[in-house]
Amino acid sequence: MKIYDAIVIGSGQAGTPLAKKLAMAGKKTAIIEKRMVGGTCINDGCTPTKAMVASAKMAYLAGHSDNLGVHIKNFTVDLPQILKRKNEIVKSFQGGAQKGLEGTAGLDLIFGEAVFTGPQAIMVKLKDGGTEEMQADLIFINTGAKTAIPDVPGLSDIDYLTSTSILELETVPQHLLIIGASYIGMEFGQMFRRFGSKITMLETSPRALPKEDEDIAEEIVKILEAEEITFHADAKVTKVSKKPNGDLEAEITVVGETRLISCSHILVAAGRKPQTEALGLQKAGVETDDRGYVKVNDRLETNIPGVYALGDVKPGPAFTHIAYNDYTIVYRNLIEKANLSIKNRLVPYCMFTDPPLGRVGITEAEAKKQGLNYKVAKLPMQYVARAIEVGDTRGFMKAIVDADTKKILGVAILGEEGGEIVSVMQMAMVGGITYPEIRYMVFAHPTYSESLNNLFMKLDSLTQPSPKERAF
Numbered sequence: 001m002k003i004y005d006a007i008v009i010g011s012g013q014a015g016t017p018l019a020k021k022l023a024m025a026g027k028k029t030a031i032i033e034k035r036m037v038g039g040t041c042i043n044d045g046c047t048p049t050k051a052m053v054a055s056a057k058m059a060y061l062a063g064h065s066d067n068l069g070v071h072i073k074n075f076t077v078d079l080p081q082i083l084k085r086k087n088e089i090v091k092s093f094q095g096g097a098q099k100g101l102e103g104t105a106g107l108d109l110i111f112g113e114a115v116f117t118g119p120q121a122i123m124v125k126l127k128d129g130g131t132e133e134m135q136a137d138l139i140f141i142n143t144g145a146k147t148a149i150p151d152v153p154g155l156s157d158i159d160y161l162t163s164t165s166i167l168e169l170e171t172v173p174q175h176l177l178i179i180g181a182s183y184i185g186m187e188f189g190q191m192f193r194r195f196g197s198k199i200t201m202l203e204t205s206p207r208a209l210p211k212e213d214e215d216i217a218e219e220i221v222k223i224l225e226a227e228e229i230t231f232h233a234d235a236k237v238t239k240v241s242k243k244p245n246g247d248l249e250a251e252i253t254v255v256g257e258t259r260l261i262s263c264s265h266i267l268v269a270a271g272r273k274p275q276t277e278a279l280g281l282q283k284a285g286v287e288t289d290d291r292g293y294v295k296v297n298d299r300l301e302t303n304i305p306g307v308y309a310l311g312d313v314k315p316g317p318a319f320t321h322i323a324y325n326d327y328t329i330v331y332r333n334l335i336e337k338a339n340l341s342i343k344n345r346l347v348p349y350c351m352f353t354d355p356p357l358g359r360v361g362i363t364e365a366e367a368k369k370q371g372l373n374y375k376v377a378k379l380p381m382q383y384v385a386r387a388i389e390v391g392d393t394r395g396f397m398k399a400i401v402d403a404d405t406k407k408i409l410g411v412a413i414l415g416e417e418g419g420e421i422v423s424v425m426q427m428a429m430v431g432g433i434t435y436p437e438i439r440y441m442v443f444a445h446p447t448y449s450e451s452l453n454n455l456f457m458k459l460d461s462l463t464q465p466s467p468k469e470r471a472f
């Protein structure tokens with residue numbers, strides 16, 4: 001039995017920096033990884049998808065360059081080259097992360113699958129064979145999530161794609177049917193449409209992106225439909241099968257009506273589930289919720305003293321920046337004796353469609369549900385000077401503000417650089433900057449952020465439009 005001060009299970013976006021910092025703080029630490037260092041984000045999440053989204057954007061720009069006076073006669077999409085570039089980026093990020101762990105004194109990187117054998121005890125099924133027993137007073141669960149496979153008759157009999165396996169396709173699917181129209185579905189749907197696939201998207205909810213405000217979801221669907229992507233909302237896949245010619249067939253009901261869709265590939269993008277099934281949590285007495293997520297308090301402590309859970313394995317928003325922030329909270333509480341909590345943490349995110357959707361704070365629907373006295377400002381990107389100059393006026397800016405305190409409650413930017421502009425607004429929200437202050441703040445011209453002046457002008461009919469707004 002090996003004795004450590006700390007054991008980190010999973011080298012994801014929380015575990016990797018946490019293990020390093022704990023070792024550097026003098027704690028003898030082990031980090032156990034069953035697959036590859038860097039977890040989902042680096043290996044089959046953010047990094048590879050955003051690298052491939054960049055190729056898809058290039059294809060789109062090549063096909064839409066005439067308007068800017070640049071005529072590109074012919075272009076082709078070279079998927080093997082796109083994969084090669086993506087793989088090189090992934091490999092360099094993964095290699096860098098692994099080197100960082102291996103080069104840290106007092107830290108052991110162990111490849112294998114960790115299973116709890118008691119509250120402070122772990123058994124590792126080593127990748128190279130054999131097992132290793134270890135224990136520590138501090139154990140951190142950072143095992144992330146994996147694709148959830150819906151219970152659809154016939155699905156287990158066909159070679160369906162997941163967000164991981166689709167990243168390795170060497171040829172562009174002729175017709176890709178996507179189950180689930182949220183982040184993963186939208187990002188891959190647009191990407192493969194731009195690579196040349198026909199795309200059909202199915203969503204069980206009455207509309208795509210059910211967690212977003214209706215106007216935002218509608219606008220995104222409109223943008224993707226303009227690229228000839230087909231959406232079916234209120235849709236349920238009732239059966240899938242392989243036809244004698246090798247094609248796949250999905251039987252679906254759309255608003256109660258049965259249809260058959262023939263396609264070459266099916267991507268399952270219907271959500272993710274925590275990787276806790278094989279973790280032996282019951283041996284440690286660690287409680288999970290009814291969906292298998294590890295229950296934690298606001299300081300990310302489980303019900304067992306000394307055992308913590310960070311990142312996607314606990315309930316709540318599943319993003320890399322949240323996993324990373326979890327690490328900083330746990331580390332500072334433990335080592336720097338801070339008293340930090342995840343309560344009231346502002347959660348920004350960006351869906352990397354083109355244009356992207358950046359959002360922070362609450363939605364209009366949430367403001368309504370909470371019965372707040374709020375106002376909504378909206379500015380179409382057609383009124384954003386920078387968007388006109390750049391030649392892409394799809395989308396809009398939207399803000400929800402408190403009518404009494406004038407504070408910003410939530411912002412969504414569906415437009416070019418939406419994720420970047422929303423970061424500006426996030427800082428305003430954290431700093432308590434009110435919308436009248438932003439309305440008259442000096443931003444560089446011509447930037448997208450400058451149009452935040454005009455966005456907030458919309459809130460007060462007595463306010464004179466700025467010279468920039470008058471120009472339109």
Ligand SMILES: Cc1cc2nc3c(=O)[nH]c(=O)nc-3n(C[C@H](O)[C@H](O)[C@H](O)COP(=O)(O)OP(=O)(O)OC[C@H]3O[C@@H](n4cnc5c(N)ncnc54)[C@H](O)[C@@H]3O)c2cc1C
Nearest residue numbers: 010012013034039040041045114143144311312318319320
């Ligand atoms: C296709 C896709 C695109 C995404 N794009 C974005 C994006 O653009 N922006 C964003 O913020 N988020 C994005 N995400 C989400 C993001 O990847 C996750 O939120 C993030 O990786 C979570 O980090 P984590 O540390 O909790 O877990 P992970 O990164 O999943 O790491 C968990 C690690 O634990 C290991 N592990 C699991 N069980 C064991 C065990 N028993 N023993 C040892 N090791 C174990 C796993 O192998 C894995 O390496 C995307 C996700 C997907 C699937």
Ligand SMILES: NC(=O)c1ccc[n+]([C@@H]2O[C@H](COP(=O)([O-])OP(=O)(O)OC[C@H]3O[C@@H](n4cnc5c(N)ncnc54)[C@H](O)[C@@H]3O)[C@@H](O)[C@H]2O)c1
Nearest residue numbers: 150180181182183184202203204269270271318350351352
């Ligand atoms: N840019 C980003 O930050 C980014 C990108 C990709 C993924 N992610 C993360 O990955 C997680 C998973 O993404 P996701 O899109 O798979 O999950 P999700 O949970 O966000 O959405 C799944 C969608 O599938 C629908 N659905 C479920 N079962 C269905 C069925 N049988 N038929 C049709 N539709 C069905 C749901 O109603 C939902 O709209 C997200 O929570 C997100 O945090 C983030």
